[in-house]
Amino acid sequence: MTPDEFIAAWKDNPLTERAGAQQWFSDLCDLLGVPKPRDADNYCFERGARKSGGGEGWADVWRRGCFGWENKKPGRDLNGALKQLTDYALNLESPPLLVVADRERIIIHTAFTGYPDEPREIRIHDLSDPAQREILRWVFTDPEKLKPTKSCQAITKEAATKFANLAETMRKRGEDWQRVAHFLVQCLFCLFAEDERLLPGDLFADLLKNAQGDPGKAAKRLGTLFAAMQSPHGEYGDHDIAWFNGGLFNTIDIPPLSPADLVELHSAARDMDWCAIDPTIFGTLFERGLDPAARAPLGAHYTDVDTIGKLIDPVVTQPLLLEWEAAQAIIQAGQGKKGPTRKARDAYQGFLLRLYEFRVLDPACGSGNFLYLALKALRDLEKRVQVEARDLGIPTTDEFLQTGPHNILGLEINEFAAELARVTVWIGDIQWCRRNGYQYSKDPILKPLDAIQHRDALINPDGTEAEWPVADVIVGNPPFLGDKKMLGGLGAQYVTRLRKRYDGRVPGGADLVTYWFEKARAQIAAGKTRYAGLVATNSIRGGANRKVLDRIVETGAIFNAWSDEPWINEGAAVRVSLVAFAATAAERPIVLDGNPIPAIYADLSGSTAEHENDLTGARVLSANLRAAIQGPTKGGAFDIPGVTARGWLLLPNIHGKPTSDVLKPWVNGLDVTRRHLDNWIIDFADMDEADASLYEAPFEHVRVCVFPARQGVARERRKRYWWQFNEPAPGLRAALSLVSRYIATPEVSKHRVFVWLNAATMPDKNLVVIVREDDATFGVLHSRPHRVWALKMGTSLENRPRYTSSSTFRTFPFPDGLTPADTKGPTEALESGAVLPTVAADRRAVAARIAEAAYSLNERRESWLNPKEWIERVPEVVPGYPDRIVPAPGHEAELKTRTLTNLYNKPPAWLNYAHQTLDAAVAAAYGWTDYTAQLPDEEILRRLLALNLQRPMPAEARKAIRPKAD
Template sequence: MRLSWNEIRARAATFAREWKDAHYERGDTQTFYNEFFDIFDIKRRKVASFEEPVKKLGNKQGFVDLFWKGVLLVEQKSAGRKLAPAKQQALDYFPGIKDVELPRYILLSDFQTFELYDLDEGGEPVAFALADLPKHVEHFAFILGVQKRTFRDQDPVNIKAAEIMGRLHDALEESGYGGHDLERFLVRLLFCLFADDTGIFEPRDIFLDLIEQRTSEDGSSVGMWLAQLFDVLDTEEDKRQRSLDEDLARFPYVNGSLFEERLRIPSFDAATRNALLEACRFNWSTVSPAIFGALFQSVMDRAERRKTGGHYTTEKNILKLIGPLFLDELREEFEKIKRMRRGRPKALQDFQTKLGTLRFFDPACGCGNFLIITYRELRILEMEVLQLIYSTGQQELDVSALSKVDVDQFYGIELGEFAARIAEVALWMMDHIMNNRLSLEFGQAFARIPLKTAPNIRHGDALETDWQDVLPAANCTAILGNPPFIGSKYQSDEQRAQVRRIANLGGSGGTLDYVAAWFLRAGEYIQQNTACRIAFVSTNSITQGEQVAQLWPILFDRYGLEIDYGHRTFEWGSDARGKAHVHVVIVGLSHRDHERNPKRLFSYDDIKGDPVESTHGALTAYLFDAGTVHNRHLVVYEVGRPINGAPRLLSGSQPIDGGHYIFDREEREAFLAVEPAAERFMRPYVGAREYINGADRWILALQDAQPHELRAMPEVQKRMALVRTERAKSPRKSTLKIADQPARYNVEVLPTAPFLALPESSSERREYAPIGWLKPPTIPSNLLKALPSDDSWFFGVLTSRMHMSWLRHIGGRIKSDYRYTIGIVYNTFPLPNASPAQMNRVRDLANKVIAAREEYPNSSLADLYDPDVMPAPLRKAHKNLDRAVDGLYRRAAFASDRDRVEHMFGLYEEMIRTSKV
């Protein structure tokens, strides 16, 4: 049975009396700490060891007086010895301890005095005399697994825990046990392991004892014992058999449907038993439920497990979403209540009641990260409220009745059954951690066992599930989460059909990313409760490029939504090996009947750094201030011709040749060795990569070849035949149309004069997308845009900071690289009004940029525009050009790229009004 704190205090008083004369370090230490742990009904030998050998600072061998890996290090001295040097002696052991075994607590003692340091919380130690141990014994609640826990995103403990579960998973799977049963079995084990170390199972380590002491070493009886245990955990104490084994009878009734389903239990052998014992001996009280859930899911895929550490959303990033969504507002309300002079007690009670009525819904919840952190933050806020409500007489309270916030306020949908079940268990784990904190605050032991409430996690496809059936919109406070991104080109046929059906755009259905479907479903959902709020993480593709004009008019016009807050592009992910970083935005929305003002915008100078917050009257779909436009819902539509008075920009040649006409240097030399007459038909073929990095490619350009010339080149004829065959296989009508014309390209741009080349994609690291002139016989590929002009005015304007700002904010992305599109970026860019003299000034400065490049003939554009090594003269030439072009738009200097694009957005609105687009 669980000891009450009153019983623990009584035991502490007895201990203090019996040891009031202890003084000799070597003679008394081990007995002293064996009996100290008995205060908490914990056998010291089960958790900690004496004289643990550890390499000290300076690589000297040392022996820790008492070491509980991952939890506690004790440095013991004889009575009367000063403890100040003992702390440094304890810290000297740290370099020799593995990261996952570093203790959170250091205890220094000379028998008659104690100093306890919490290294996570920092601050001054808890210091007291042995006689006062009963007054301070609650500071040792961590021995019971009850502690305030500060989880760290990159804590190696979480990764170590996932690796342990991975080994157990592999051992069971290799034995032939897998599928649904394995997934549910591992989730049950996770609960038992956590319960054994955090006070849900009492006394501590009874699950470890069961496996270690009662099962045979060859593993043959492990399955039998686990099957019985699962039945016991699902059976109320008063309904169990009287003849039940006493070691099983010690376990509590859990309920919560976790152990309800009958599973096929695996057969164990010595190896799988050892893997289970390794998991049992690990300290699970230090694992973060929010992070570990996603890590645990990764053990099911060995290839993914190699990237362990990259499969979770950091708490810092989750707080970026939930803070502006609801938490900041709740805290502001709480602060106002705290300042009240009259009626504060009732206001506090009403506020706590309100916290218990909030409902949160993540329709792509995965392993529950967002729900878990949201639950934790609500419980923390509630605890602060309770501290004010019950500021006196706390020891007499019934702690179990204090909290009104519970896991059944949280709802989710998840496609993967395993992840859905992890989300449930992880929420229960966080519930217990918060109950432990409540226990510490109010001095009573409290565990919510049996589980009377459960999270509402639906296993299913969120885009095919009726959200009203999961949580009626009338009861929903906020929809939140991190839905799957999946670009339009990477969606399955089924996924693409889902997005098109939900968007209802007609025709092809657009090119929306998968994440857009969640925004649309959420917009539809809150029509039944316009007070409900929405916030999702998304790739930044929904706030720039062609998707903006497809998605946002629906959200604004069809569903009446407005943007309450936004985090502009920042980097999402961890520093794990093999994990690609994704550039994302966070967008918070509400119905215009309940929109909040002012609007909050979080901008990042460095996508890896912290944001700077600003407030605005309205935000555009591009996440910048809408103050320069009359219509805050304005979006940039893709147009087929320039509406800015600029000459037409062309997309380069697209041969559709199966690669048979394209050659690198070695391939060209080999081909001309056997077909020398083809040399005059070989032309340099330049795409974005070749242009920026200086690589060489050639293409066969046979458009002007005469029939007798083609007949004289048999190797060329072979390639023409291959091209004809390739095209004939295509489902595209335009390709089939030219199948019998193999000497032609699908799209032909064959310049006869110098042209300005603009790469379709360029690294986001560059301040300027490299552009410049090429001349015949070069043929641009479809990844290079061609402007038939040698006027350096256009070069000056298009390479300026103004145009780069338009590209960054309005243009789309290819992964994280800038994507230069004709219809979105070039055709819509507001050109400045300039006098002939101003245009000549820009031409002169543009030519100086070209001249600065020519000072480095052996450097590629990639070299010249690498921000880390960009030559100072080139940077200076660009800055001078930037100032000149900026001045064509307005006299006042621009403070930032966002300032530039906000100004141009107003010009764009005027331009489309006058151009009648």
């Protein structure tokens, strides 16, 4: 068929919609040279015609992976046709193109996930143009060619960048940032409203263009427009202005503008599609750009929608779906001869009322992405309910939905973030309504969002506990602020009041995020909410943080969790735990990391059919006390380069004592996992100021580099004793004075490695020190049983496991006779060079086997790290310190690559053999005669937990054993 023949046949054709649709489409296929619909599974007419309620199909034509197509008679409403396609998009497998046609015009809507809709209209007379026919062929053969060039995220980033640059320019002129930010948020909403045709024509763009040369005139006109948008009967020139209200334009305070500002704003209006901004990241990006206090750079990443959905789905969508399924059963049972019965209609209306009254609270809502996604989930669910109810014969209305911005509640301490949250919700909701064919709110367009409150979620100004609104569910991403950073981030006065108010509920040493978990638990216990789903750094699984999860499982249940997920916090990649909990797990599937299991424990591990390893019951053991100690916290610039230290070591002091008294080699985690950086540290221990000053050069350095910073700290002791470390760790010093070497491991590292350090070396706070000299202890720590235990009992930072003296070391059950209490006495050197602790006679053989294997492992590792052909050993300038290892000439680059991290990233065969030998020796010490490398980790944990529960615990320790699930 030629274009002329097609146009002649179908121009002003009188056939009815039903009579003409399929013949018209078949002729179009002939014109384009594409196949006709003849495959019921992949390409057909009337897709879904046999749906449960009878009637028409989901689409007149459907092609898998290409399009859903709805035909109407000329002159009919194509918006209604598009709505039918969007209603059934999921049933149609979410095709990338939605096409509506009335035989004389074809409109192609793009529906690619994450991309804006860029409609293309082709009228019947356009089909004589080969280029237009080629576009239509792509609909059938290559939809990707019609994909918009910019994603919604890219458009939002570009918009945020434009506004960030404009805000920075205005702030540099001395304008108040809050005044600037509020004005720009009003402008960006106007840009969105103009592109969504909520404002007439190009009104906002023309205002900016016509007043570019006169900033004063522009400011006056902008004020007039904003006032009109706030008014129920607003006018601007010859235009009637819709009533927006909502509070966004209650304050009109336009900062002084420059001609350049107006040019930038006009460029934003002219060049950008503001309909396409992405509400899931809108608030985050604009907060970064407009608030100078925002810490993340504008270009930093942000958390994706799917990850947030892992919390929204189990606490919002799935519970409501269960309720809808119950209502559906009543509706299906209530089908009479004349249609649905009163009982069926009541079930439908009752569920709609349930949706109308449903409330979601985000008590740390930030700029609103969780709130918007919760609202979107409710809107999507109600749309699904409308479609399914219609299929069951229930009369529905397409005009308004019951869900809307009234369903969400928020608390936010940052006033600007709270304002952005409201704008995020407004914009996102208008977009949702437009794209799904529903009427957005009117009179006013922006319903007040007073339920998003600007206030502290934890304590009131008078120190009393803040109240949270009653809500069906709580969701959110509370602030990640570690215990040690709370004083600096929040101030000593606030932190003191906070801890006092929650004393007995949140333990000392817990991170800030845990307070939201405890309050959500209390809301559930009080019957003020049903479910909660919150994000925390994955450190919530251990230490003081885990106490809040212990309390949650004691009074309720965790029913859904993701124990270790990637997340973006202030632009930085971190690892988090997503935790959903309730008063009981009854009637809900229990899911951990996407897998159904019988129970989830407080450390976010779970029971399985084969193993019941609730390691939250593991206890601190008496035999392990005081053997593992954290390195001291220096709290200032006490560290100096080695070249400086060696110069000072040769200087005389007026009292005749050597500088080596207060100057020591310093080792941190990177020195262990990479190569030693040759840093030293000034350590005055507990000297008074007068004695410290006698070591002239080190004292002067501390006076200049440490003293000024210490004057601004909150803790009085650190301010008064400014020449000493923050935490001098006297216990560690006393312990190290009794040994010639000690074992150390980084608190956080990709691989759990242990090394020997000379006792004259000062460890940093990020090293855990095990004060033992024997190779048997070194071997047990480096064995698979301890590694598996440490990974399970510890948390992680990003993707690097964390090791602590409390949760990982003090709970670990060493083999009988080889506990830290058993190995603290004298040692003996074996013929091989391995060092053996003094142990009971019947344990000497197994101890020796471990010591020999550990000694061999360490020797081989050291040979690889420091090949004798590549290094030179240089004695230090004063005796008593370990030799310095430096590259031999010509081997500098090669030696840089010899690190423990690189070694364990790609372990050579000899390293694997050495570890396997060590593992077998340690397993024999436990009496595990069935041990092989294939023994499951869960079985190893089961055996270790049983040992832990048999061993004595300190009298002052409390049990932390949770009753097993029935």
